[in-house]
Amino acid sequence: MDKAAQAGELSVEFSASGSEYFRIWIVNLLLVVLTLGLYLPFAKARRLRYFYANTQVGGTPLAFHGDPWRMFRGYLVMLVLFGSSALANAYSAWTSLLGLGVLAALWPALWRSSMRFRLANTSWRGLRFGFDGSLRGAYLALLPMFAPAAMLLAVSAWAMQGVDKADPAAVDRASQGVGPAFLAIMLLALLLLPLALWLIKRYQHDHYRLAAQVTQLSVGPGAFYTLSFKATILGLLAMVTVLGTGWLAASAIMSAGRGKAMAAGVAAALLLTVAYVALLSLVAAYMAARMQDLTWNHTRSAALRFRSRLSAKALATLTIRNLLLVVLTLGLYRPFAVVATHRLRLQSTSLEVDAEFGRWTATPAAVAGGASGEMAGDFFGIDVGL
């Protein structure tokens, strides 16, 4: 039988090269610019095909089957949706709110159909992946993200009821009255953030499918709270360090006298800003690495187990290196950075299969989602992680 299809550990290799992707990227970019953005879905299909051909699981690459013309149709739908929302935004405060409301109401559905489209068009050994999450599940998963925003709107609408808008003093009084309520809602949103993250990850990782295998996330929200707490502490430390250094630098410059104070002040502010950006990137890299390990090490199906050993130190080093090179090359290093990050993240994972998967067969009628969701996912940078 097929020796490669035996049970055991499957490695994940990512073989793309930065210089090769640079050429694909620059040609795509030129075509997108020259067509005023219309080439975007075609560029995306080409990019995904290159990345998938270089993502080899157990020696077999992934394949992307998305039809760029279908993605183009979805893209046009998204353009109309966002265009009319922008128009509504320019017209008046009420239509702006309405446009935002419609977008928010549609967002979970678009998010879900984006995941369905992407997975339904991804295959490995000829088998299509799938995403089985329900529409209701998508709305429930995003509820803690939307609820605080809706509460803020409701409270301000209630407070402004019967207030004469032309009288600034009355408006001031009314907004001061709801100040504590606003603060409470913001605090609630902050406290709910790890839970919201967990709900999103659970919705995703509970519904990935390959053949008859459907994955499940076996970790509760507690671990997400612990991780978020650690990342928050690190972020605060970074802020205190930068502010403290800034305070010391400011007093040193002040005592040095007027002569060069202006130039020294500007230089110090610039350096501190760069340091702050770098420190925050380090914290973000730590969070991303731990999050990848946390979710994928707890994702499994009947016969599949994932393993992720992503070093936070390696990801942080790479992030700083990428940041530096992107700045030095005025952005031209971006494709190299994307390939390097992808390689590190993918190659620290592996799969364990408990069955002889050569006999696995596709479930009948692997459902295909609409292409418009796929493009929407990219619009806001929300994409299937990993």
Place this chain on the structure above:
Amino acid sequence: MQADPTPPAQGPATQGPRAIWFDGRSARARPVHLSLRDRHLLLHPVDDCEAAAEEGLSLRHACRAITWPEPARHGRRVILLPDGGTLQLDDASAWDHWFRQQGLQTSWAARLAQSWQKSGLALVVLVAVALAAWRWGIPAAAQQLAHWVPAAALRSLDDAVMSELQGRGWLSPSELPATTQAGIEAALADMVASAYARDQAPHWRLAFHKLPGWMGPNAFALPGGRIVVSDALVGLLQQAPGQGPPPALLGVLAHELGHVRERHGVRLLVEAGATGVLLGWWMGDYSVVLAGAPAAMLQAAYARGHERAADAEALRLMQAAGLDPRAMASFFRALQPRLPERDGDSPAFGLSTHPADSERIEFFEAAGRPLQP
């Protein structure tokens, strides 16, 4: 597309490239040979040809329905079949050779990306497009957009800005005598009448105010034509007894009128917005802060361009009214010691929104110098 279920020509096709076939229904890998006949790709399973046909799998696919792999140094070549199956090609160079031999081609975009020269050319064109957009495209679009904005909307914008400034306590009532104010207004009206045809003149209205000390001697125009003049500015340019307002003051007002006429306020808003969005898109996924610094520099460059245009308009108005433009040069000289932070010749890190004073002095001096002494 259409998939013909009839089995292909029998017999081994030894000359075609080898591939691993995944039929899209099971995870089984099957070695096949490939051949081409009548613009169709034929699959020849190495072991069990009949078995595949019995399963109802197509072994013949129209070339135009197939997605061919793009040549690349890295990664596996994968052919996407129209029935959802895939063909994995392990020997890339053998495949590329055979593919070319059959007279088949991948997309032209893929061929562009294959060569360093052509993708280098793409980079050059991209940079040229970006520079052209910055130099001509964005300013032209901003100008068009600015002229679509109705004048009434701009005037109500002025009112909003004025009440905002008032609310912050920055606009105190002017302490200038009413006759001085009226004299300046009348002189500016004369100037406008001599420089513009009746329907060409922009709508304008002077507003004299006492501004806080840190603003210095100042005049600024709002998009709808309101020109705020500070008492300190009128005080700096003392009116000689018995004469009209000093030429430099009229020059400054003409400069502000130039901003109003060209709708610089709205244009700068559009230009700053466009550069901000584009740079945010280019660098934004790395850092908003890093995208912000170059955006500020590009926006300042647009602002300096508008100042030069307003200076040119001021010069035109002064000449039409028979005033000596060199009065403006003396005005900038007089201004320098009053604004110690205004470091004449070094726009700080390219972030200055005005051209260097020395450049503006030179501009008005040169215009005032008679060509033939």
